[in-house]
Amino acid sequence: MSSAYLQFDQVSKIFPGVKALNGVSFEARAGQVHGLLGENGAGKSTLLKILGGQYRPDGGRLVVGGQERHFSSAADAIAAGIAVIHQELQYVPELTVAENVLLGRLPQRFGFVNKAAARQLVRTRLAEIGVDLDPDARLMDLSIAQRQMVEICKAVLQDAQVIAFDEPTSSLSHRETEVLFKLVADLRAQGRTLIYISHRLEELYTLCDACTIFRDGRKVATHPVMAEVPRETLISDMVGRELNDIYGYRARPLGDERLKVTGLHGAALREPLSFSVRSGEVLGFFGLVGAGRSELMRLLYGADPRSQGQVALDGQVVSPRGPSAAIDAGIVLCPEDRKEQGILAESSVAENINISCRRHELLGGLFLRHRKEAARADAFIRRLRVKTPNREQEIRLLSGGNQQKVILARWLAEPGLKVLILDEPTRGIDVGAKNEIYQIIHEVAESGCCVIVISSELPEVLGISDRVIVMREGRISGELSRAAASETAVLSLALPDMQTQATAQAITA
Amino acid sequence: MNTLTTPSSSSTSPSTSTASDRPAMNSKHRAWLNEHSMTLGYALLFVVLAFSVENFFSAANIVGLMLSVAQIGMVACTMMLCLASRDFDLSVGSTIAFSGVLGAIILERTQSVGLAIGGGLLAGALIGAGNGVLIAYLRVNALIATLATMLMVRGLAFIVSKGQAVGIADESFISFGDTRLFGLPLPVLVAAACFVVFGVLLNHTVFGRNTLAIGGNPEAARLAGVKVEKLRVWIFLLQGVVTAMAGLILASRITSGQPNSAQGFELDVISACVLGGVSLLGGRARIFGVLIGVLIMGTVENVMNLLDVDAFYQYLMRGLILLAAVLLDQLKTRGAARR
Amino acid sequence: MNTLTTPSSSSTSPSTSTASDRPAMNSKHRAWLNEHSMTLGYALLFVVLAFSVENFFSAANIVGLMLSVAQIGMVACTMMLCLASRDFDLSVGSTIAFSGVLGAIILERTQSVGLAIGGGLLAGALIGAGNGVLIAYLRVNALIATLATMLMVRGLAFIVSKGQAVGIADESFISFGDTRLFGLPLPVLVAAACFVVFGVLLNHTVFGRNTLAIGGNPEAARLAGVKVEKLRVWIFLLQGVVTAMAGLILASRITSGQPNSAQGFELDVISACVLGGVSLLGGRARIFGVLIGVLIMGTVENVMNLLDVDAFYQYLMRGLILLAAVLLDQLKTRGAARR
């Protein structure tokens, strides 16, 4: 086997109020995929930002290919053969796929961009790695998944020796994930040094040769042979406690039909859609990327204009005309894209939690109750184990997963809840917190609410739902009870018609 | 209704926020410095000037200084909200002129101070609401929309006054500009009241918080139930009313409604806000910063006049001092910056 | 060399982009409309005016119109870059005045046209680079930084000229302002050249694409290895040089360097850009749009004078037409917008 190509030696990074990395050392070998795991806020992304030249470490050394390196900018890291795919996607929405992929190194002649060459280059290389994207499409016109794929291609096409992936699959679904896995395997075969961060253990087992586990900015353990590490060890290393059944599903008696959606139609759907949810029910929505799940829920929530259809709650037509009307009716939606639709980046953690639910407790309908708000914020920070120095920290300074927790808290804090819609709620969230969120989902359901969970993680959908609706290309392609919802059954409903059952089985296997 | 609002006790597991104490202290200090550096800077400047510039630290001069920034101060309060919500308003200068002219004309025709003030404020409200509707509902770019209103309102001011200053004879109206209470002229007290009211509005009400929210991320705010469009209209409407009030006060101080007054006023107000740390990209505003920004602007001018600085060199000095102020502010945030 | 060059078989599975063809067609149409609606609108306006306004469609008037927007046009080209990179420049008006004055003074002292032009351009370059350094490296807010330079440079213009217009006697320098080539005055040709050069720069060079990138997402650009700070300085430097050129041309047209010329010029230029679809939030710019924006501004003024519109009503009309232009533009993007 090759020797360690990349070495972190006692690397530390301190932010105001947070010791993000505290003397971390480990090595990654060429021709291997080295997994990084750890709770939200454990310091994984910070490490990659140091590797990518975005941050300078406050202590320690970085050795690449036997040479000690000190990067003062991202450009330095790129020059040293390092490519990083960051957790927060970093693309230019107004530029095309080709321009984004080649940003910083557009092919040129006397300063002029050789557009044809750029387009051609990107088209062929994308085809080679099996990604089907139009090089001329602008990023702003693509779905998040597609943007994520562009980011991946940008890094991969740098032909760097070291490639680091920070939760690349968090916004991908099966199709792209499959492409990505193939890509990672190919890169490994070429002898590249790969670092791979994910909260999905299955994924890590599939891809990684070795792994290092972080907790609170420290390295807890390095396991040189991934396959030999039991799942329980990983979890307890990471969370500091045992977790048996992370879904913690509890059967519960379902009440009457509470939410009824009839003939809802809007821009991204192919036909009017109808479904209903019973009181106390957790309804899972599964589908491939672009299947229209988010779109459907946005129509329900009034976030996008609907062309027809109605929404009834407890037998009364509510059909909200906008999010604020929906919230007043007791319907809330936790959106899928936390950066664009979720966080108020400049505001504090407390503010992000209280923004909506505070309206129930105002003095004279106008003035805030600071103490109540602070108490609520602190309670959720504790309960969801949000890693933040205090509730006044700006949310943008939190790690990705912790931001997600804060946004979830915003909706869980809602007192008049009747329908809770969660769009990819556990995206980027660690196992421990996932478990906590599933607990809350069950609690909410037990209190008589309807819970709708959109997820692209099949095990998750199957693990927590009483019933699963599967969507495909803007239509509902099927509905399965918990008992009937096997992976194969769900996938065969989700995949395009021409795909055979066999493919579904192949993926599941 | 459910247990969610009172988080369960199971969650008390020994805290995830493990930050050691030292850096936390550090960050508190830094945050404090961050919050107050401008104020400290201004205080320092003030002390230095008090000792070095003759006549600066006298009751008469300080009152004069405050009076000179009273209008800017009032409008800066609402401009702060406007910028905080990621908007922009170029029409305030024209609105000042128009409301002053209109008030003077109404006063001339009806002899009623009440009608004059009411008319002026109503005009301001309509202009503001118009801006708001254009920007929030018709989605016109704020720069262009308020540039258009700026032109139109200025035109109206000229048209209704036939381009002439409209004299004001009413004693009670005029006296508003120079009556003193507790030694302070009324305009200064009104400006102070604005700072208090809008400070409370920004920090202690839903209105203020939602304003920051739509400035920080309009889409997220909308999905969180904020009625973005309505709020925007309200912000502009408020801005219009306060600006009209400033216009009426100015008219009373200069005993006439002047259709060409307050040209370039918008830039002064926006600059004061930005100097006070309000972000043009929205989502960030501090009323105290705005107050300091306004005072800096006023002090610079005051001192240059006290020192009899040549008109041409005043340009140079004003530029230099602006730069010095932001650079100072920059210096201390340097460490705190991302890298 | 590796498997990457031999496409893996599994990857031929049909696409991650599931958008059907119909909407794609639709979106092409829409994009086209989006791209050209302003142009179509202007073309329509032009034809209507040509038929309805006497003297409008005459060679003399069209040339006059173009001449009246030549300076704005030149500077709008670089302002477009500046806005596209999410910056802002208020100092252009002062730079026009200063470079004109400086050029005139140098000419007076040395009688050398070359030195005068060189000196003016160099001054512009320095002012621009100064802005760039302040903003890119010292991270001063662009509004405040360029406001400060605006004041300082205006002050310098007054100081070096002692507040007086500086006469230009040199025939060859003056003739630049009114020489005609192919029936078009040189300033118009220079402006046209600017549009071509900066259009190419924006769309076909790495410089231009990186400019859009840092405006669209500075962090992404930096992470991709773009030298953001350096690029910013270059953009401002270019802006300074082009503005100085405009100032020299203006001086040659009015046969003197006037220290108080071009006040408020910055707002005109920025408005023309925004009207032409350049986003103040960066990342979006089209040279053609800017051209149309500049022409709209010039045409409105031209036509109002041709029609003898009263000065006071001109304000009203200018505002209304600005609004009409953006509302029209808004209407068609309505459907396309995400909302």
Place this chain on the structure above:
Amino acid sequence: ADPIKIGFLVKQAEEPWFQDEWRYAEQAAKEKGFALVKIGVPNGEKMIAAIDNLAAQKAQGFVICAPDVKLGVAVERAAKRNNLRVMSVDDQLVDGAGKPIASIPHMGISAYEIGKQVGNGLAEEIKQRGWNMAEVGALRMAFDQLPTARERTQGAVDALKAAGFPAANLVDAPQAKTDTESAFNAANIAFTKQAKFKHWVAFGMNDEAVLGAVRAAEGRALREDAVVGIGIGGSQTALNEFAKPKPTAFYGTVLISPKRHGYETVLMMQQWIASGQAPAAVTLTTGTLMTRRNQDAVRKQMGL
């Protein structure tokens, strides 16, 4: 007693005219040994602030050219409040109803009168050249937003009419701003509209406006033999034109003496403060038409 300190407030500090006024006032201050404070007051608000500021620095009186004559009452009140003596220069202050304020002494010439001198100068030159008035267009460079600008041009119009100039031949060219380029653009359009005139006369609020008209005329091959422009101010802008090797259509400018206005007003004020002797209620000065030919003589006569 405190040393004498006198303020000199002017509406457009950047204008050469006011720079000159200040310079001569400074000269007087130096000669007589009192302090002079010069402040630019571009608008009413700044004007009030400046008066307060003067009081704060213990001045005893000030001379002012206010941004608008209707600010008279405001000036009067601010002066009274601060216990300052005040006299006006250049533009006479009026009250809300438009009547001159008696309690404020004045030295100057009315804007309308300057304008009339321009008009008379133009009429005279038309006669000199033997032009047929029916073939002459009169270009009024208009900036009616500014009261003085309107009054000046109105004076010129009235004088031309009085000399028999046909009202129908008056052409307005509204400037968007007060600079030369705006004047150029406005004049250009006016020439386009009114191609029928063989000859032109041009006037405006200042030298810059007329210069714009002259340059625009040259662009249409209308030169010094076909156009007569007379400006106001006698600024460097005008002198530059006169200094050109060949005469241009910038025929002349009405010069008023900044020396008298600057020097004499502060002296009057000093007298007032020192000995309580108030200046005459109104002192009128006159303007003189200065042309290429008589420029040296006129400037000498004005003490420049």
